[in-house]
Amino acid sequence: MDRSSFSARFASAGPERSAGRSWETACALSRSRREFLRDAAGLAMGSALIGGSPFLHGEAIRKKRKVIVITFGGGARDQETFAPEGQENIPHMMAELVPQSSFFSHVVNRGILGHYVATASLATGVYETLNNFAAVPPQHPTVFEYFRRDLKRPATDTWVVAPSNGFNRIGESECRSYGAGATVILPKHLLTAAQPGGAGLDHLLRDNYENPLYTPELGGGEFELQQLDQILRLSVADFNAHARTLSSPDELSVYIAKRLMQQEAPSLLWITMHDIDVAHSGAYSLYIEGIRRTDRLCAEMWQAVQSNPEYAGNTTLFILPDFGRDADFEAGGNGFQHHRTGDPASRTTWMMVLGAGVRQGVLYDQPMQSIDLVPSLGAILGFSAAQSEGKPVPELG
Numbered sequence: 001m002d003r004s005s006f007s008a009r010f011a012s013a014g015p016e017r018s019a020g021r022s023w024e025t026a027c028a029l030s031r032s033r034r035e036f037l038r039d040a041a042g043l044a045m046g047s048a049l050i051g052g053s054p055f056l057h058g059e060a061i062r063k064k065r066k067v068i069v070i071t072f073g074g075g076a077r078d079q080e081t082f083a084p085e086g087q088e089n090i091p092h093m094m095a096e097l098v099p100q101s102s103f104f105s106h107v108v109n110r111g112i113l114g115h116y117v118a119t120a121s122l123a124t125g126v127y128e129t130l131n132n133f134a135a136v137p138p139q140h141p142t143v144f145e146y147f148r149r150d151l152k153r154p155a156t157d158t159w160v161v162a163p164s165n166g167f168n169r170i171g172e173s174e175c176r177s178y179g180a181g182a183t184v185i186l187p188k189h190l191l192t193a194a195q196p197g198g199a200g201l202d203h204l205l206r207d208n209y210e211n212p213l214y215t216p217e218l219g220g221g222e223f224e225l226q227q228l229d230q231i232l233r234l235s236v237a238d239f240n241a242h243a244r245t246l247s248s249p250d251e252l253s254v255y256i257a258k259r260l261m262q263q264e265a266p267s268l269l270w271i272t273m274h275d276i277d278v279a280h281s282g283a284y285s286l287y288i289e290g291i292r293r294t295d296r297l298c299a300e301m302w303q304a305v306q307s308n309p310e311y312a313g314n315t316t317l318f319i320l321p322d323f324g325r326d327a328d329f330e331a332g333g334n335g336f337q338h339h340r341t342g343d344p345a346s347r348t349t350w351m352m353v354l355g356a357g358v359r360q361g362v363l364y365d366q367p368m369q370s371i372d373l374v375p376s377l378g379a380i381l382g383f384s385a386a387q388s389e390g391k392p393v394p395e396l397g
């Protein structure tokens, strides 16, 4: 898509003049992010490369290809991440992950900025309009359903590990022509079931920082306690003992995700981080702590890929936020705390791709949208995201 048509699509939501200004702000955000990364991580511009595609297609890679998607929990601003003053909060990404990645500095989310609906949109490639605070499935087929139907994969080959009990229906859409998707593991739900009463683990059970009163009734395709033993090979006692060593819900999610990689080695694994969203509490220090932890956990996941023979060498890792956070200059947003204004800072994010078939150390600043993720995964894994409204990112081949 050329810039003017993308700009028109981006701008269509609001009055022409302010939309034009929003577009300029979004471009400025992408430009500054691009410059931060060129300076600090030594990335080269993708447009300077012959060919331009970050993916090096090859039969050896295609045969056992695996994909892991991590959503960078709850969204963070550049001031606290990629800007020079923020880089100390993401040392692992800056030193280990970014330099070996293809980095997309201009990802726009034009949808509803609630975590469940936005993550569902990332998973379907359509801006979903479902109620963010209801236990309902996505309206359009999910990436997990495309993957399983087109590639004839069993249920054990794709999983979702989700932070919030409100995500229990994200694995399968309401589309009857699809409907066999991913099993969703809700680590907090497991922990509650394994340890009735919490027993001092309240810090691992914090859920849904925006609407603490929302507690959905479960009853989707979620993972049941008895499968802890059968699938993850974890006794309730071991699970409880390990949980006592963890500091946050996202640490619990990563622990579960690593067990899944060891026991089931799924080819499509989706992990949704959420610790950073503690920002809604207004405590800046907790928000920063969440960013630092998420940075470390992303690196741990990458290390888990490298140390697992089922994954090393054939896995492509995607890391991207569901959306950003409000800018300081938007009075209604209180800066880092919320994502309620829909301003460019809350809509203009990034995506990091690394691993199998990916060009290292390349930066792409062409605009893309959140809904382009699923068709891009389809292009890599070989399924058709038939109902997605996004497009495969041209730079992804």
Ligand SMILES: [Zn+2]
Binding pocket: 074, 115, 209, 210, 277, 280, 339
């Ligand atoms: Zn939030």
